[in-house]
Amino acid sequence: MKKIWLILLMTAILPCMAHGVELPEAYWETAGLQDLERAVPPEAKDILSDYNFAEGADTDTIFTRIGARLGEAFRSHFSGAIRSSTSVLTVAILCGLASAFFPENKAPGYVTIAGVLAIAASVLTESGSFLRTGVQTLERLQDFSGVLLPCLTAAAAAGGAAASASAKYAATMLFMNFLLFLCTHVFVPLISMYLACIVAHSAFQSNAFSAMAGLIKWLCVTGMTLLVVVFTAYLSISGVIASSGDMVTTRFAKAAISTALPVVGRLISDAASTVMAGMSLVKGSVGVFGVIVVLCVTMIPFVSMGLRYLMFKAAAAAAGIFPDNRFSSLIDGIGTAFGLMIAMTGTGAMILSISLISFIKAVTG
Amino acid sequence: MAAVLALVIKKSNPELSLMLGILAAIMAVYYGYRAMTPVVDMVGELSRYAALSSSFYSPVLKCLGIGIVTQIGAGICKDAGQAAAATGVELCGTAAAVLCTLPLIRSLLSMIGALA
Numbered sequence: 492m493k494k495i496w497l498i499l500l501m502t503a504i505l506p507c508m509a510h511g512v513e514l515p516e517a518y519w520e521t522a523g524l525q526d527l528e529r530a531v532p533p534e535a536k537d538i539l540s541d542y543n544f545a546e547g548a549d550t551d552t553i554f555t556r557i558g559a560r561l562g563e564a565f566r567s568h569f570s571g572a573i574r575s576s577t578s579v580l581t582v583a584i585l586c587g588l589a590s591a592f593f594p595e596n597k598a599p600g601y602v603t604i605a606g607v608l609a610i611a612a613s614v615l616t617e618s619g620s621f622l623r624t625g626v627q628t629l630e631r632l633q634d635f636s637g638v639l640l641p642c643l644t645a646a647a648a649a650g651g652a653a654a655s656a657s658a659k660y661a662a663t664m665l666f667m668n669f670l671l672f673l674c675t676h677v678f679v680p681l682i683s684m685y686l687a688c689i690v691a692h693s694a695f696q697s698n699a700f701s702a703m704a705g706l707i708k709w710l711c712v713t714g715m716t717l718l719v720v721v722f723t724a725y726l727s728i729s730g731v732i733a734s735s736g737d738m739v740t741t742r743f744a745k746a747a748i749s750t751a752l753p754v755v756g757r758l759i760s761d762a763a764s765t766v767m768a769g770m771s772l773v774k775g776s777v778g779v780f781g782v783i784v785v786l787c788v789t790m791i792p793f794v795s796m797g798l799r800y801l802m803f804k805a806a807a808a809a810a811g812i813f814p815d816n817r818f819s820s821l822i823d824g825i826g827t828a829f830g831l832m833i834a835m836t837g838t839g840a841m842i843l844s845i846s847l848i849s850f851i852k853a854v855t856g
Numbered sequence: 857m858a859a860v861l862a863l864v865i866k867k868s869n870p871e872l873s874l875m876l877g878i879l880a881a882i883m884a885v886y887y888g889y890r891a892m893t894p895v896v897d898m899v900g901e902l903s904r905y906a907a908l909s910s911s912f913y914s915p916v917l918k919c920l921g922i923g924i925v926t927q928i929g930a931g932i933c934k935d936a937g938q939a940a941a942a943t944g945v946e947l948c949g950t951a952a953a954v955l956c957t958l959p960l961i962r963s964l965l966s967m968i969g970a971l972a
Contacts, residue, residue: 578906582913585899589920598923601953605919608960609912615967687968 527777530638532631535787542780553783561790568795575617576802579610579822580809587813596814604694607821611690614825618686618832621796622679625832628792629674629839632785633667636843639781640664643850646774654740655733656850659726663846666722670839673714681707682831689824693817704824711831715838722842726849778851782844789840793833800829858883874936881928911959918956922949 647656803826858880926949
């Protein structure tokens with residue numbers, strides 16, 4: 492008879508336990524997922540249209556869509572990059588041919604200066620629009636992180652990592668704001684100055700301009716690298732300090748509940764552990780969602796700027812066949828400016844990605 | 857041929873010799889321009905493919921033309937023994953070239969201003 496009762500009891504309990512693997516709605520509501528879904532930028536909306544937070548990411552479908560989008564972006568921007576590099580190469584060829592008309596293959600200075608100015612004028616309009624695209628991408632990332640990070644922080648806090656999650660949230664928002672400020676007020680003007688310096692160096696062959704361009708490039712690269720290094724170090728140190736505090740707090744709370752409440756204390760403590768494990772799942776799912784959104788937002792600017800970077804470097808190598816190396820160095824410098832724009836956008840994506848990965852990988856007691 | 861003829865008549869009639877030299881230079885430029893037409897067409901095709909506005913490359917072509925004319929003009933002045941006039945022609949050529957590149961300089965400065 493006891494066995495029959497036991498079987499009946501287990502038949503009633505086991506389906507409930509099996510159902511318990513799927514997290515209840517309250518978990519997702521705690522993390523504020525509805526706001527997150529509304530805040531997804533348009534570039535990522537169709538890729539993540541059927542993303543299921545409860546079941547995790549269907550990586551095959553998502554990566555197939557990302558691959559298709561990447562291919563589409565590559566095809567549409569490849570011809571534009573070829574056109575831009577051909578236009579500067581055309582002027583370089585024209586000036587190279589012009590030099591053949593003059594004694595000792597040396598065209599008068601004004602012909603070369605006209606060529607340099609023509610190349611600069613044809614490229615600067617485009618580079619201006621790419622600088623704006625870079626800043627807009629960072630603004631979008633900042634807007635999205637303003638919704639994503641509170642979700643992750645809420646999930647992490649409910650999972651027992653309140654202090655470390657708050658520290659990471661504060662650090663990421665601080666650094667994203669600082670980066671956006673630096674980009675609009677420092678890096679964009681510096682890249683414009685870099686372009687002006689390489690144009691002036693090619694036009695007047697002044698070493699002072701060349702040295703200034705080198706200094707600006709160094710400032711930009713060092714500034715961005717320093718920002719990422721300081722952010723990573725700050726995140727690591729504050730994460731270690733705060734997470735050890737979280738571990739102690741969590742263990743102390745569990746022990747206190749277990750000992751203070753004589754009969755149900757242990758059960759409540761176990762239930763709390765289950766809630767924490769559930770919120771860790773939510774945190775992981777939201778984190779992966781965030782990483783995919785960052786990838787979708789930055790993918791097209793990276794492809795368009797990266798293709799231009801490569802094409803200008805190739806055009807610089809092709810222009811190197813002419814005796815006057817001013818055109819080659821000018822086109823190479825324009826390619827480097829595109830490289831700096833990629834670095835600027837990449838720094839924002841890197842800061843947000845490092846923060847998301849640190850949220851996902853955070854271990855609580 | 858013109859150079860040899862000019863040399864032959866230079867002692868007896870230096871003015872005619874100079875005129876012959878000028879005529880030969882003009883004819884050389886004319887035939888040279890006709891020979892260069894395919895090259896100019898190729899540059900035009902490249903610029904059309906690259907969607908390069910003529911406002912960008914036409915100042916370069918104008919400067920090239922000014923450079924060639926200036927060089928010939930200065931050479932003629934030197935042949936006539938007028939070194940000062942040759943320098944004047946070169947100076948005028950440079951001024952004309954700067955004038956041609958002025959729209960480019962203006963648009964470039966406004967672009968840099970807009971970027972910063």
